[in-house]
Amino acid sequence: MSRAILDDHLLRDLLADDPLPALIEVLAAFEPATTNHYLYRLCRSVVSAPGAALTGAWPAEQRRALGARLLELPASVEVVPMRTLAFRMAEIAGGHRLSTLGAEAVAAAEHLDAPLYVWSGDDGPRIRAAMAALDRTYRPIDR
Numbered sequence: 001m002s003r004a005i006l007d008d009h010l011l012r013d014l015l016a017d018d019p020l021p022a023l024i025e026v027l028a029a030f031e032p033a034t035t036n037h038y039l040y041r042l043c044r045s046v047v048s049a050p051g052a053a054l055t056g057a058w059p060a061e062q063r064r065a066l067g068a069r070l071l072e073l074p075a076s077v078e079v080v081p082m083r084t085l086a087f088r089m090a091e092i093a094g095g096h097r098l099s100t101l102g103a104e105a106v107a108a109a110e111h112l113d114a115p116l117y118v119w120s121g122d123d124g125p126r127i128r129a130a131m132a133a134l135d136r137t138y139r140p141i142d143r
Contacts, residue, residue: 003078003112004030005105008038008045009119010141011077012054015069016062022141026117033078035108037101043070080108096130106130109137117141 004026006014011034013019019027045054046067055063073079085107092110093103105127109116115137116127123140131138 001029001031003033003114005109005112005114005116006032006034006038007105007116007118007122008034008042008054009122009143010117011038012042012045012066014077015074016066020141020143023117026141030114031076031078033080033108033112033114035101035104036079036082037104039070039073039079041101043067046070078112080111085111092130092134096126096133098126098130102127102130106134106136110134115139119143 010023011032013023014027014032042054045052045056046063049055049058049063055066082104085104088107088110089100089103092098092106093100096106098106102124105116108114109131116131117139118124118127118141120140120142128138
């Protein structure tokens with residue numbers, strides 16, 4: 001089965017076993033993957049909460065449970081090593097004016113020949129444009 005890159009919001013929902021119907025459809029067709037930066041942002045939110053964007057409203061027990069899942073990230077969730085992507089990320093960042101996070105997401109999607117799924121609240125026009133320019137699939141998911 002092929003992979004789909006999930007952003008930090010969708011990864012959170014997957015690991016918290018609270019996927020939206022649209023994410024369930026994605027996971028029926030694709031194995032999950034994510035990036036180092038999306039994984040880091042989710043970990044940072046768990047550690048920084050309350051007040052963090054991804055998990056700030058969650059009770060401490062729910063954050064701890066997600067933290068445990070992050071520490072024991074399921075083998076089914078692929079994270080492309082940074083060393084595999086770094087050079088291509090630099091090319092993409094320069095050519096499309098992307099942040100490091102955005103360049104990694106696009107490079108990972110390209111490397112895995114995977115679509116990139118993001119929560120619609122984090123729908124970034126530069127990432128969207130870079131994916132389109134590279135003829136890659138980019139899909140926001142509503143909550």
